[in-house]
Amino acid sequence: MTQSLLPTEHVVLNMGPQHPGIQGPLRLQLTLEGEVIVGCQPIIGYLHRGIEKIGEGLTYPQFIPYTDRLDWLSSASSNLAFVQAVEKLMGLEVPERARHLRVMLLELNRIASHLAFVANFANSLGATSAARYALRELIEDLFEMWTGARVTQSWIRIGGVAADLPEGFQECARQVCYLILQRLDEYERLLGGNRIFRARTEGIGILPPEVGVDHGCSGPTLRGSGVPFDVRRAEPYEVYDRLDFEIVTERSCDCLGRHQVRMEEMRQSLRIIEQCLDQMPEGEARASVPRTLRPPEGEAYGRVESPRGELGCYVVSDGGAQPVRVRIRAPSCYNLAALPRMVRGWKIGDVVAILGSIDIALGEVDR
Amino acid sequence: MLAALQARFGEAIEAAEQVGRELRLRVVPTSLVAVCRFCKAKGFSYPADITAVDTGRELRVVHRLVSLKANQQIVISVAVRRSGGSLPSLCGVYAGAEWPEREIYDLFGVRFEGHPDLRRILLTDDWQGHPLLKQST
Numbered sequence: 286m287t288q289s290l291l292p293t294e295h296v297v298l299n300m301g302p303q304h305p306g307i308q309g310p311l312r313l314q315l316t317l318e319g320e321v322i323v324g325c326q327p328i329i330g331y332l333h334r335g336i337e338k339i340g341e342g343l344t345y346p347q348f349i350p351y352t353d354r355l356d357w358l359s360s361a362s363s364n365l366a367f368v369q370a371v372e373k374l375m376g377l378e379v380p381e382r383a384r385h386l387r388v389m390l391l392e393l394n395r396i397a398s399h400l401a402f403v404a405n406f407a408n409s410l411g412a413t414s415a416a417r418y419a420l421r422e423l424i425e426d427l428f429e430m431w432t433g434a435r436v437t438q439s440w441i442r443i444g445g446v447a448a449d450l451p452e453g454f455q456e457c458a459r460q461v462c463y464l465i466l467q468r469l470d471e472y473e474r475l476l477g478g479n480r481i482f483r484a485r486t487e488g489i490g491i492l493p494p495e496v497g498v499d500h501g502c503s504g505p506t507l508r509g510s511g512v513p514f515d516v517r518r519a520e521p522y523e524v525y526d527r528l529d530f531e532i533v534t535e536r537s538c539d540c541l542g543r544h545q546v547r548m549e550e551m552r553q554s555l556r557i558i559e560q561c562l563d564q565m566p567e568g569e570a571r572a573s574v575p576r577t578l579r580p581p582e583g584e585a586y587g588r589v590e591s592p593r594g595e596l597g598c599y600v601v602s603d604g605g606a607q608p609v610r611v612r613i614r615a616p617s618c619y620n621l622a623a624l625p626r627m628v629r630g631w632k633i634g635d636v637v638a639i640l641g642s643i644d645i646a647l648g649e650v651d652r
Numbered sequence: 653m654l655a656a657l658q659a660r661f662g663e664a665i666e667a668a669e670q671v672g673r674e675l676r677l678r679v680v681p682t683s684l685v686a687v688c689r690f691c692k693a694k695g696f697s698y699p700a701d702i703t704a705v706d707t708g709r710e711l712r713v714v715h716r717l718v719s720l721k722a723n724q725q726i727v728i729s730v731a732v733r734r735s736g737g738s739l740p741s742l743c744g745v746y747a748g749a750e751w752p753e754r755e756i757y758d759l760f761g762v763r764f765e766g767h768p769d770l771r772r773i774l775l776t777d778d779w780q781g782h783p784l785l786k787q788s789t
């Protein structure tokens with residue numbers, strides 16, 4: 286009786302731009318009916334640095350360090366997307382050894398990124414111990430040993446990589462890979478077997494496969510909905526066509542499925558790294574490239590499977606030393622645009638779980 | 653695919669070129685939505701990217717549509733006037749067109765007719781000008 290006399294209205298709640306459950310500055314404007322979300326509007330741009338515009342004022346090699354700042358959890362992928370586009374424009378052949386080195390660096394980056402995901406995702410669900418378990422530091426030690434930098438490596442260059450492996454690196458890499466493989470099972474028991482973790486993720490934040498494709502989603506976000514799309518298989522670059530690995534998919538379309546895809550992907554990445562270490566031929570780590578690069582007039586689209594999905598780089602050249610246009614097709618941006626559809630109907634508490642499960646990098650969303 | 657497109661749209665396809673997996677087309681603005689709808693029905697259901705390029709001579713909007721099954725790409729370029737130009741929006745065809753079109757409006761000033769929510773996305777609402785146009789610097 287009293288209930289029907291009380292007026293009900295929607296409440297608008299701002300989450301962010303600074304929020305402990307969000308890795309970077311992002312604002313979500315939620316429209317609520319009680320605790321249930323009826324509308325969600327992501328507001329982005331807090332980290333916009335105009336990287337695409339900056340690119341038009343730099344020479345081609347000068348732009349590579351800027352790509353590190355797009356997705357800093359996996360800088361090698363962003364390096365390669367740009368470098369691949371330039372190499373396509375120039376018709377440049379990359380030495381066989383350099384291709385293996387690139388794949389190794391990319392897959393190490395993928396594991397490092399997914400480990401950071403596990404730590405952040407579990408942390409945002411209340412499992413604070415996960416961050417202490419995650420082994421990203423060990424991989425960053427490897428990065429430091431090889432490239433001198435732990436995060437922003439800028440190691441993939443036009444024509445190859447900046448330099449070959451240092452002495453003793455291969456043994457260290459094998460040790461780290463072995464250690465991570467052991468620990469992945471432990472993470473799975475800790476999280477996958479945890480009732481609270483499952484209750485917070487299972488059946489939550491459904492993304493139907495056709496909706497994901499229609500929004501341009503990719504990576505583990507789309508594969509968690511059962512669509513076996515992976516650029517490494519669709520348009521193999523470097524030596525991926527000669528490596529043995531599986532494209533991991535889950536049919537559950539929920540947060541747990543996206544989490545499980547990443548867990549299994551790390552195992553596949555470890556397999557790839559091992560194959561690279563075993564099969565890597567001797568040779569040059571970098572082709573000889575002219576000091577001043579002037580790619581012929583034209584356009585090219587570099588396409589890489591980053592830990593977040595299809596990372597594209599569309600470069601247009603007019604034959605000069607600076608690109609006319611550098612466009613970054615960021616997977617996080619497209620995945621985030623599908624978030625409103627995924628959170629509708631769920632409760633406020635589920636937003637961090639759903640947002641965490643699509644694992645965006647705000648650096649590449651805002652560019 | 654090219655033959656099917658040319659049979660269906662004729663003169664509306666101004667130029668076509670196959671480069672590797674990419675079929676590059678130039679399409680007249682008035683046929684853009686119909687061409688994209690046709691492509692989507694033929695399996696090009698994944699909007700990989702929508703962006704714009706200002707070469708200094710011309711401004712064009714570039715749509716990259718991908719068929720995940722056939723593993724092919726169609727890249728559709730449409731020329732647009734540099735100041736105050738507009739194009740029909742693809743939001744009715746691809747849900748993923750909404751943010752990229754807002755971004756093109758924000759950075760290049762192209763208006764998309766029929767877009768449900770055409771506001772700036774990366775820059776603040778009170779920003780003056782469109783920074784990725786060539787004459788803006």
